Amino acid sequence: MIAQRLLGELASLLVGGEIEVLDLTAVLGPKTPVVKLPPDLAVSTPKVEIHTISTYDKNGPWWAWNWLKLGEHSGTHFDAPIHWISGKEHADGATDTIPVSRFVGPVNVIDCSKEATADHDFLLTVDHIKAWEKMNGEISRGDWVLMRTDWYKRNGSEAEFLNSDESGPHSPGPTAEAIQYLIDKGICGWGSETISTDAGQGGGMEPPYPAHTLIHKANKYGLACLCNLDRLPARGAILIVAPLKIQNGTGSPIRAMALTARQ
Numbered sequence: 001m002i003a004q005r006l007l008g009e010l011a012s013l014l015v016g017g018e019i020e021v022l023d024l025t026a027v028l029g030p031k032t033p034v035v036k037l038p039p040d041l042a043v044s045t046p047k048v049e050i051h052t053i054s055t056y057d058k059n060g061p062w063w064a065w066n067w068l069k070l071g072e073h074s075g076t077h078f079d080a081p082i083h084w085i086s087g088k089e090h091a092d093g094a095t096d097t098i099p100v101s102r103f104v105g106p107v108n109v110i111d112c113s114k115e116a117t118a119d120h121d122f123l124l125t126v127d128h129i130k131a132w133e134k135m136n137g138e139i140s141r142g143d144w145v146l147m148r149t150d151w152y153k154r155n156g157s158e159a160e161f162l163n164s165d166e167s168g169p170h171s172p173g174p175t176a177e178a179i180q181y182l183i184d185k186g187i188c189g190w191g192s193e194t195i196s197t198d199a200g201q202g203g204g205m206e207p208p209y210p211a212h213t214l215i216h217k218a219n220k221y222g223l224a225c226l227c228n229l230d231r232l233p234a235r236g237a238i239l240i241v242a243p244l245k246i247q248n249g250t251g252s253p254i255r256a257m258a259l260t261a262r263q
Ligand SMILES: O=C(O)C(=O)c1ccccc1S
Pocket: 035, 037, 073, 079, 083, 195, 196, 197, 198, 209, 224
């Protein structure tokens, strides 16, 4: 009965506009930055391509449509547990087997924007998270945790977004200990605004790419290239992040959104 009543109230608050639906997603197209891996290590994902089939013309008199060429890990996207070797055994770890209940849930936003602006290789530590919890309350089982860095503001330029030099990409992320602390809290998943759930220098950390390695080993989920986290409260919003139901998919572009009380 309570659930039914609350759903009714949610519906009227949504229609009335007291609850705002925030878009946390970057535009997806040929300019979308994609992760560039060291060529001696791996093959990288292709850039996004949009190909016209028809535009109300001889190829389709009354309709317009396109076909797309894009990697699963393009733009604002969802990382499934089987994406990483540490998560490959999870029977419910692919985009078509993850329970849909995981795609909607409470979200906490840890603001690291000042630190990330001052140090592009900033790493979120357990102490940072504990200080956040002291201010905002304990992170609970089933929560999503997102790292706000305002990095999405670089999305207009792939070079700026990837921020690479001779020593590789430089962008903020979590330490392995911070990720393990959150996993031990029972979080649902971890998200970031940068090209990856890991720091740019994550490949040289222990374990390599600690967010991917530990999150997916624990059958948890990742989100990358999120936008507008500066418009979310530290806690209290509801996140909606549903991947395409790709057969045995390792991830998927998503339309990330959040429900939040209109300010
Ligand atoms: O999961 C991703 O989209 C991603 O960033 C990634 C993919 C493959 C290899 C390394 C990385 S770091």
